[in-house]
Amino acid sequence: EVQLVESGGGLVKPGGSLRLSCAASGFTFSSYSMNWVRQAPGKGLEWVSSISSSSSYIYYADSVKGRFTISRDNAKNSLYLQMNSLRAEDTAVYYCARAKPPLTVTLDYWGQGTLVTVSS
Amino acid sequence: DIQMTQSPSSLSASVGDRVTITCQASQDISNYLNWYQQKPGKAPKLLIYDASNLETGVPSRFSGSGSGTDFTFTISSLQPEDIATYYCQQYDNLPTFGQGTKLEIK
Numbered sequence: 001e002v003q004l005v006e007s008g009g010g011l012v013k014p015g016g017s018l019r020l021s022c023a024a025s026g027f028t029f030s031s032y033s034m035n036w037v038r039q040a041p042g043k044g045l046e047w048v049s050s051i052s053s054s055s056s057y058i059y060y061a062d063s064v065k066g067r068f069t070i071s072r073d074n075a076k077n078s079l080y081l082q083m084n085s086l087r088a089e090d091t092a093v094y095y096c097a098r099a100k101p102p103l104t105v106t107l108d109y110w111g112q113g114t115l116v117t118v119s120s
Numbered sequence: 121d122i123q124m125t126q127s128p129s130s131l132s133a134s135v136g137d138r139v140t141i142t143c144q145a146s147q148d149i150s151n152y153l154n155w156y157q158q159k160p161g162k163a164p165k166l167l168i169y170d171a172s173n174l175e176t177g178v179p180s181r182f183s184g185s186g187s188g189t190d191f192t193f194t195i196s197s198l199q200p201e202d203i204a205t206y207y208c209q210q211y212d213n214l215p216t217f218g219q220g221t222k223l224e225i226k
Contacts, residue, residue: 044218045209045220046217047214047215047216047217050215059214062214095163097163106154106169106211107154107156107164108175110164111163
C-alpha cells in the first residue's frame with residue numbers, strides 16, 4: 001500500500017525557517033517524481049515544487065522560488081522541503097504527493113498533510 | 121502563468137442529477153489537464169488525467185472531456201458520497217489549479 005507521511009509542520013515566526021519531511025513507503029520511491037502542494041486555510045490548492053526521480057529536474061512556483069528548496073534522499077525513501085524566509089502567506093497545509101509516471105505533476109497519491117503556521 | 125478559470129464556484133444538485141463543471145485555460149494546453157476531488161479534511165484524490173482518462177478504481181460515473189482551452193468534468197448520476205470540492209489542474213507549463221467547485225446536495 002502506498003503511504004506518504006508528512007512531518008515537520010508547526011508554528012514559526014515571520015522570517016523563520018522550517019524543514020518538512022515526507023516518508024514514503026509501499027512503492028519504489030527512487031522511480032517516481034515527487035511534489036509539494038499547499039492549501040491555505042479555506043482556500044484552494046497551490047502547487048509548490050517538483051523534483052524528478054534522480055533530482056535532475058527541480059521546479060518551483062514563483063511564489064516560493066529563492067526561499068524554498070526541495071530535495072530527496074532515495075536511500076531513505078524521503079522527500080524534503082526546506083522553507084526559509086517564511087511569510088504569513090506561506091501559512092497552509094503542505095501535502096507531499098507522488099507523480100503518476102511517466103508524468104511529473106499528475107498526482108496519484110497524497111499524504112495527509114502537515115500544517116505550517118507563520119505568525120508572530 | 122497559465123490561469124485556469126473554473127465554473128461554477130459552487131453547485132447544489134440532487135442525488136441522481138447529471139453534474140457538469142467547466143474549466144477554461146488562458147491559453148492552449150492541449151490535453152494536459154487533470155481533475156481532483158477533495159472531501160472536507162482530506163487530501164485530494166486524482167479522478168481524471170490527461171483530460172479524459174479515468175484513474176484506476178474511480179467509478180465510471182465520473183468523466184472528463186475537452187482539449188485546447190475548454191474542458192468539462194461530468195458526474196453522470198450524482199451520489200451522496202460525491203459531495204466534495206473539485207479542482208482542475210493544468211500541467212502544460214508549471215502546474216496551476218482552478219479555484220475549485222464546491223458541490224453540495226440539494
